[in-house]
Amino acid sequence: MAGPQTATERKPIPDHVPPELVYDAQVTDGAEFLLAPHKYMAELHDKAPPIYYDPGSEHRPGAWQLLKYEDAYFALRRPEYFTTFGTGPFPRDPNDYWRILPLEVDPPDHRKYRALVDPLVTPKAIMAMEGRIRVLANDLLDNIVDKGECEFAKDFGRQLPVGVFLDLMGLPRNMMDEFVRWAMGLLHAQDKQIAIQVMGEVTVYLNKVIAEKRANPDEFLVSAIVNGKPGGEPMSDRETFGFVFFVFIAGLDTVFATLNNMWVWLAENPDRRQEIIDNPDNINNVVEELLRVFTVTFSGRTLTQDCEIRGVQMKKGDKVTSVLPACNYDEEIFPNAREVNFNRPRKPILAFAGGVHSCMGAHLARLEIKICLQEWLKRIPDFTLTPGTKIEYYPGGVVGPKSVPLSW
Numbered sequence: 001m002a003g004p005q006t007a008t009e010r011k012p013i014p015d016h017v018p019p020e021l022v023y024d025a026q027v028t029d030g031a032e033f034l035l036a037p038h039k040y041m042a043e044l045h046d047k048a049p050p051i052y053y054d055p056g057s058e059h060r061p062g063a064w065q066l067l068k069y070e071d072a073y074f075a076l077r078r079p080e081y082f083t084t085f086g087t088g089p090f091p092r093d094p095n096d097y098w099r100i101l102p103l104e105v106d107p108p109d110h111r112k113y114r115a116l117v118d119p120l121v122t123p124k125a126i127m128a129m130e131g132r133i134r135v136l137a138n139d140l141l142d143n144i145v146d147k148g149e150c151e152f153a154k155d156f157g158r159q160l161p162v163g164v165f166l167d168l169m170g171l172p173r174n175m176m177d178e179f180v181r182w183a184m185g186l187l188h189a190q191d192k193q194i195a196i197q198v199m200g201e202v203t204v205y206l207n208k209v210i211a212e213k214r215a216n217p218d219e220f221l222v223s224a225i226v227n228g229k230p231g232g233e234p235m236s237d238r239e240t241f242g243f244v245f246f247v248f249i250a251g252l253d254t255v256f257a258t259l260n261n262m263w264v265w266l267a268e269n270p271d272r273r274q275e276i277i278d279n280p281d282n283i284n285n286v287v288e289e290l291l292r293v294f295t296v297t298f299s300g301r302t303l304t305q306d307c308e309i310r311g312v313q314m315k316k317g318d319k320v321t322s323v324l325p326a327c328n329y330d331e332e333i334f335p336n337a338r339e340v341n342f343n344r345p346r347k348p349i350l351a352f353a354g355g356v357h358s359c360m361g362a363h364l365a366r367l368e369i370k371i372c373l374q375e376w377l378k379r380i381p382d383f384t385l386t387p388g389t390k391i392e393y394y395p396g397g398v399v400g401p402k403s404v405p406l407s408w
């Protein structure tokens with residue numbers, strides 16, 4: 001996952017990059033990208049070489065970008081070439097570096113960390129959360145259904161994932177508003193001072209929770225991390241913090257962005273909404289197809305040795321990004337990729353990446369999206385973007401709209 005916007009020094013393009021492979025696509029922050037990010041990423045296949053070198057910006061280092069599904073698939077499954085170390089989606093002080101877990105550990109050690117949390121996010125474990133998620137969705141709908149309008153992101157698209165996340169973590173639901181504020185402040189604050197202040201608040205809170213769960217273990221996720229012993233050894237305080245913190249970062253903004261993108265599209269496509277309502281048994285395919293066309297994030301890696309893909313020579317130390325949203329528009333894998341087709345023959349999508357670091361929360365995210373679609377469309381089947389709305393997108397490594405005003 002690429003991260004929030006922080007200024008870095010723009011580095012020169014390395015000598016081994018052929019000039020014809022340099023393409024300044026400005027994915028995540030360019031003006032054209034920000035007008036309609038998913039359209040832009042689909043159309044990159046027509047404009048850019050399948051592997052190009054993006055020179056970067058003050059917010060992003062220069063990196064090779066992989067647009068083809070097969071190339072991303074290759075990179076995600078070759079940790080012996082592509083390390084995640086140092087590529088986590090959050091800037092840290094190089095002199096006081098703490099690893100983001102489990103993302104910034106390569107195999108074989110990576111397995112020891114995933115083993116602590118994977119049992120809590122299996123399809124079976126997640127299904128046990130279904131009832132509570134439906135109740136929460138309906139509680140949020142109760143607050144807005146009679147009003148005839150809402151700001152979807154604020155009133156539903158952020159509230160629901162935070163409530164679900166707190167349940168999974170074993171944290172109290174009365175922290176919902178605080179968690180929304182923290183997630184937005186850390187990842188989308190325009191003012192760096194706000195991000196620093198929020199980081200301080202989050203650190204204090206998570207350290208308090210870590211101490212509590214150490215003293216009183218329970219069956220939820222924070223406790224599994226805090227009291228876990230990867231490979232038989234307890235984690236250091238920094239590792240424990242890096243793990244709990246990353247689940248917080250990874251498990252909120254991605255779901256916010258995904259729901260918000262989907263609801264813009266639903267508001268603009270009444271016939272397709274009706275198609276979903278008329279075919280309730282096809283809901284899992286709907287979720288998968290919408291995740292394909294509204295993939296929100298990226299996989300960043302660094303090469304640990306020279307590597308050649310598609311005849312392109314990349315060198316040890318180069319950064320490589322799998323542009324997952326573009327990979328999911330690869331015509332070779334998904335014919336008529338720009339068409340939303342709920343009856344498309346199913347192929348694995350890359351919304352949750354792949355290989356050892358594939359998303360820990362994928363089953364939960366899918367269930368949340370399914371329940372949101374079902375419960376929302378039951379109670380608000382007909383809605384539009386509030387007239388005069390112009391959707392604006394956040395720059396950064398999680399692609400989603402800032403606000404989604406709806407009327408019905």
Ligand code: HEM
Binds near residue numbers: 258365
């Ligand atoms: C629609 C929602 C979501 C999307 C699109 C998404 C996407 C991703 C992607 C693409 C990766 C791989 C990153 C990489 O290869 O560099 C990832 C990893 C991860 N995700 Fe998610 N995610 C979502 C929801 C969640 C949720 C709900 C949680 C937690 C409850 C979560 C926790 C994680 C963790 C811990 C990792 C790191 C896994 C590892 O390194 O082994 N994600 N996610």
